[in-house]
Amino acid sequence: MKALIMSDSHGLTEEVQLIKERHQGEVDAVFHCGDSELPLCEPTLEKIHIVMGNCDYDQKLPEEIIVDIKGVRFFVTHGHLHNVKSTLMNVKYRAEETNAQVVCFGHSHIAGVDYIDGILFLNPGSIHLPRVRREKTYAILEIEENKATVQFFEDSGKQVNELTHHFSLA
Numbered sequence: 001m002k003a004l005i006m007s008d009s010h011g012l013t014e015e016v017q018l019i020k021e022r023h024q025g026e027v028d029a030v031f032h033c034g035d036s037e038l039p040l041c042e043p044t045l046e047k048i049h050i051v052m053g054n055c056d057y058d059q060k061l062p063e064e065i066i067v068d069i070k071g072v073r074f075f076v077t078h079g080h081l082h083n084v085k086s087t088l089m090n091v092k093y094r095a096e097e098t099n100a101q102v103v104c105f106g107h108s109h110i111a112g113v114d115y116i117d118g119i120l121f122l123n124p125g126s127i128h129l130p131r132v133r134r135e136k137t138y139a140i141l142e143i144e145e146n147k148a149t150v151q152f153f154e155d156s157g158k159q160v161n162e163l164t165h166h167f168s169l170a
Contacts, residue, residue: 001070002026006035006138007078007106008126013044015127015155019138020048022157027140033106033124034061034078047108053078053106057134066098067069072143075100079107079123088114088121101169102141111137111160113150115167120148127155135160143169 004027009016020030034053038045040060052061065076075095082091085108095103102120110132111125125137136155141148152163 001072002028002140002145003069003074003102004030004138004140005033005104005122005124006031006127007054007104007124008109008128009034009037010126010128011037012034012128013038013042016048019127019155019157020044029067029074031065031074031076031104031144033076034102035106043076049074049076051078054080065092066100066164072102073098073100074102074104076104079105084108084123085129088116090120091121092116092119102143111135111139111152111163113139113163113165115148115169120150120167122150125152129164133160137163 004023029144030048032048032050035055037055039058045146049065052063067074075098084105104122109126113122122141127136127138130136137152140151146169148167152160
């Protein structure tokens with residue numbers, strides 16, 4: 001299973017489309033963790049699992065998504081409703097309620113990944129307004145035979161090697 005995860009594009013359409021096209025045929029799913037600031041009917045968002053962020057205005061966007069992709073359960077949220085800038089505890093509780101193996105979220109604009117109590121937490125950063133690091137990032141998660149690899153890429157497609165993480169899943 002391979003998934004492309006992005007977040008916090010804040011009105012960008014061309015960049016979202018280019019990233020999606022760059023990995024077309026390579027990934028099983030594309031997720032956007034909110035703050036696209038685009039309406040759900042925007043053609044760029046076609047075939048993207050997307051949630052509503054605190055800067056989104058289209059009420060048709062869901063606050064969260066729970067979806068199984070090739071046997072892996074994802075919980076996708078923006079994070080503002082779970083206070084992710086302060087703690088992962090609230091989003092962890094929700095992930096446990098939904099039996100999610102992977103949590104994808106944004107909101108903080110800080111790229112990072114962690115594996116806590118059998119749940120993978122992934123924030124792809126922002127492809128528009130990154131924080132902490134200068135690179136505008138998105139992520140690709142690959143899970144094969146109880147091993148997960150998370151690679152981060154700049155919006156241009158260049159891999160950010162120092163952010164790559166490998167995890168053995170329980």
